[in-house]
Amino acid sequence: MKITGIELRRVAMPLVAPFQTSFTTQTERDVLLLRVVTPEAEGWSECVAMSDPLYSPEYVDAAADVLRRFLIPALPARPDAHTTHHALHPFKGHHMAKAALETAVLDAQLRTSGQPLAAFLGATADRVPAGVSVGIMPSIPHLLEAVTEYLHEGYRRIKLKIQPGWDLAPTRAIREHFGPDLLLQVDANAAYTLADAPHLAKLDDLDLLLIEQPLAHDDLVQHAQLAKKIATPICLDESIESAAHAAAAITLGSCSIINIKPGRVGGYLEARRIHDLARAHGLAVWCGGMLETGIGRAANLALAALPGFTLPGDTSASRRYYTTDLTPPFELHDGHLTVPTGPGIGIDPIPAILDEVTTSTEWIPL
Numbered sequence: 483m484k485i486t487g488i489e490l491r492r493v494a495m496p497l498v499a500p501f502q503t504s505f506t507t508q509t510e511r512d513v514l515l516l517r518v519v520t521p522e523a524e525g526w527s528e529c530v531a532m533s534d535p536l537y538s539p540e541y542v543d544a545a546a547d548v549l550r551r552f553l554i555p556a557l558p559a560r561p562d563a564h565t566t567h568h569a570l571h572p573f574k575g576h577h578m579a580k581a582a583l584e585t586a587v588l589d590a591q592l593r594t595s596g597q598p599l600a601a602f603l604g605a606t607a608d609r610v611p612a613g614v615s616v617g618i619m620p621s622i623p624h625l626l627e628a629v630t631e632y633l634h635e636g637y638r639r640i641k642l643k644i645q646p647g648w649d650l651a652p653t654r655a656i657r658e659h660f661g662p663d664l665l666l667q668v669d670a671n672a673a674y675t676l677a678d679a680p681h682l683a684k685l686d687d688l689d690l691l692l693i694e695q696p697l698a699h700d701d702l703v704q705h706a707q708l709a710k711k712i713a714t715p716i717c718l719d720e721s722i723e724s725a726a727h728a729a730a731a732i733t734l735g736s737c738s739i740i741n742i743k744p745g746r747v748g749g750y751l752e753a754r755r756i757h758d759l760a761r762a763h764g765l766a767v768w769c770g771g772m773l774e775t776g777i778g779r780a781a782n783l784a785l786a787a788l789p790g791f792t793l794p795g796d797t798s799a800s801r802r803y804y805t806t807d808l809t810p811p812f813e814l815h816d817g818h819l820t821v822p823t824g825p826g827i828g829i830d831p832i833p834a835i836l837d838e839v840t841t842s843t844e845w846i847p848l
């Protein structure tokens with residue numbers, strides 16, 4: 483596949499409401515989009531890097547820099563997703579930037595051959611149950627109101643963001659209010675230390691599906707130690723940046739569940755490897771989210787339709803985050819989202835909306 487050039491486009495997407503996690507409060511999403519242009523098709527992707535290096539060391543300006551300075555120049559003459567993956571491998575880190583480039587190449591490749599991403603990945607479902615991530619709120623009544631509304635919309639599982647000072651009481655309040663059948667989990671985004679183990683063990687009687695990333699983003703050993711001290715299953719997010727990390731975590735016993743975010747692990751090929759590895763070892767996986775627009779969400783839905791994704795993901799509807807999405811909006815039907823069936827990621831940005839929110843564009847000819 484010959485690539486004529488690649489467009490880097492920045493868009494500013496206001497969130498419907500502030501989204502507070504243990505590491506920041508976001509009110510807007512600064513998104514880097516890639517458009518790979520070939521004579522046959524255009525491929526789109528969304529880089530999941532945030533404005534600041536608070537979730538991981540990556541951030542959006544750095545992603546744009548490494549793309550234009552190193553990754554795009556390293557593309558083979560006639561790339562496909564696999565040769566792109568190999569060409570980017572020598573560069574250390576920068577998984578979010580690599581994922582964006584590989585995914586845009588893959589989308590162009592699949593649109594050229596007419597194959598949907600879900601079929602390429604080996605998906606077996608045509609719709610996936612939707613979970614929703616609920617930020618830290620000013621008070622428990624605010625939280626109860628938000629969760630009530632999400633359940634009313636049809637969400638099948640609730641994930642509460644927690645941090646020291648906002649953990650046991652809000653989680654207990656939700657469990658008590660909505661009863662034992664609610665699928666409920668918590669996400670700490672690395673806000674605790676191993677010394678908090680006795681405190682985290684107090685979540686054990688709340689029958690949670692999992693606790694996500696309680697300890698440091700780069701620590702597998704202490705997660706393995708924590709797993710021996712608490713009954714709630716540990717799920718890793720930030721700590722798993724590759725299939726090799728997943729293999730190490732499985733060997734050490736650091737987690738029994740993995741949140742797979744294709745952006746965090748360097749793309750959909752690596753994401754599928756982690757899925758296959760986890761499945762072979764009997765670990766459940768689910769598909770995380772990074773406040774993606776419809777472009778990133780479409781591709782995540784294809785991945786979430788693989789058979790090992792046995793837990794609902796953070797694959798929520800467009801309106802959870804955006805009043806106006808860049809694409810036709812993803813909507814809940816009976817608590818599920820439909821996996822796109824068109825070639826590639828199966829969806830296109832709407833040009834007028836895209837232009838309205840674009841803050842800069844850069845064309846890199848090849």
Ligand code: NPG
Nearest residue numbers: 537615671770771772773774796798
């Ligand atoms: O549904 O897209 C979504 C967001 C889900 O909570 C969510 N994401 O830690 O998993 C996370 C969190 C996050 C959001 C992390 C933005 C980093 C940036």
